[in-house]
Amino acid sequence: GDSVTQMEGPVTLSEEAFLTINCTYTATGYPSLFWYVQYPGEGLQLLLKATKADDKGSNKGFEATYRKETTSFHLEKGSVQVSDSAVYFCALSDLGRDDKIIFGKGTRLHILP
Amino acid sequence: NAGVTQTPKFRVLKTGQSMTLLCAQDMNHEYMYWYRQDPGMGLRLIHYSVGEGTTAKGEVPDGYNVSRLKKQNFLLGLESAAPSQTSVYFCASRLLARNEQFFGPGTRLTVL
Numbered sequence: 113g114d115s116v117t118q119m120e121g122p123v124t125l126s127e128e129a130f131l132t133i134n135c136t137y138t139a140t141g142y143p144s145l146f147w148y149v150q151y152p153g154e155g156l157q158l159l160l161k162a163t164k165a166d167d168k169g170s171n172k173g174f175e176a177t178y179r180k181e182t183t184s185f186h187l188e189k190g191s192v193q194v195s196d197s198a199v200y201f202c203a204l205s206d207l208g209r210d211d212k213i214i215f216g217k218g219t220r221l222h223i224l225p
Numbered sequence: 226n227a228g229v230t231q232t233p234k235f236r237v238l239k240t241g242q243s244m245t246l247l248c249a250q251d252m253n254h255e256y257m258y259w260y261r262q263d264p265g266m267g268l269r270l271i272h273y274s275v276g277e278g279t280t281a282k283g284e285v286p287d288g289y290n291v292s293r294l295k296k297q298n299f300l301l302g303l304e305s306a307a308p309s310q311t312s313v314y315f316c317a318s319r320l321l322a323r324n325e326q327f328f329g330p331g332t333r334l335t336v337l
Contacts, residue, residue, distance in 0.1 A: 144324050155229075155315055155328035156268075201267070205324035211256065211275055212283070213326055217267035 114139045118202045118216035125192055126224050133187040133219050135176075135202035143206040145169075145178050145185040146213070150199040159187075159200070197223045227251050229329035231316050237335045238306045246301040246332050248316030255321040257299040258283075259291060261312040262331075268315065274299055306336045 119134040137145065144163045148156040160169030165180035174189045185202060202216040232247040248257065258273040270283030274293040288310060290302045299318075303310060313333050317326040 146325065148328075153331075155330045156317075156326075157328070158325050161325060207322075207324045211273065211281075212258075212270060213324065215268045217265070 114141075114143065114204060114206065114210070114214050116202050116204055116214050116216040118200075118219055120217075121199075121220040122222055123219060124222045124224065127194055128191045129223075131187070131189040131192045131196075131221070133200055133202075133221070135185045135187065135216060137183050137185065137202075137204050139183075139204060139206060141206040141209050143204040145176070146203040146205070147174070147176055147185070147187050148201040148203060148215075150201065150218070152198070156201060192221075192223050194223045194225050197221055229316055229318055229327050231314075231329040231332050233332060234330070235333050237337065238303075239337050240307060242306050243302070243304050244306065244334075245303075246314055246316075246334075248299045248301070248318075248329060249297055250316075250318040250327070251297060252318065252320075252327065253296070254318035254327070255296075256319045256326075257293065258317040258319075258326065259289070259299065259301045260315045260317065261285065262315060263312050271301065271314075306334075308336045310334065311336045 146161045147159040149159045150156045160171040162169040162178035168177045199218045201218045205213040229250045259271040260268045272291040274280045277296045292300045316329040319326045
């Protein structure tokens, strides 16, 4: 079945560093891809999404490009802030095949001042 | 709009006790979901509903029951709580034609 694999954390960076969190997927259809963020003590929030190959999702300085050829959706940010410390989840959903969304296990990000 | 709300925020139970977690959404979403989140396990789907009066099993349904009597509410029940059900529980909802889910703030449950 469909699945999502993301890099294990925790990832620790200094403020203003460049961030990459890797995410790859397997899917037999044409899913939409998502990044969700979970701040401490809160539920998940949608950070960005892409619905088809070569689409780029972006929000709050974060970007991810839907790469069908490498089955990847890596999350990037050019200059992280302490306030970006959170857990990041990569996910996929294919409405045409399933009612559910498939999440990766999450990557915890710590940003040091 | 309040979005997705969950009641209660925290609860401590003794083994064998029962309880019901309430999820409510005011966005007129057709689909609703219950997840549990455990360290190192990510999110695991317990049960979900595609509409009022319908429910379906997810990845880890054992020990839980659900009901969706009204479109805006989705209840998760534990009939006889076990320590293995200690977790943070999240509810989510989405529209029929959209695949992004909206999450509640979570309920932290401890079973002693």
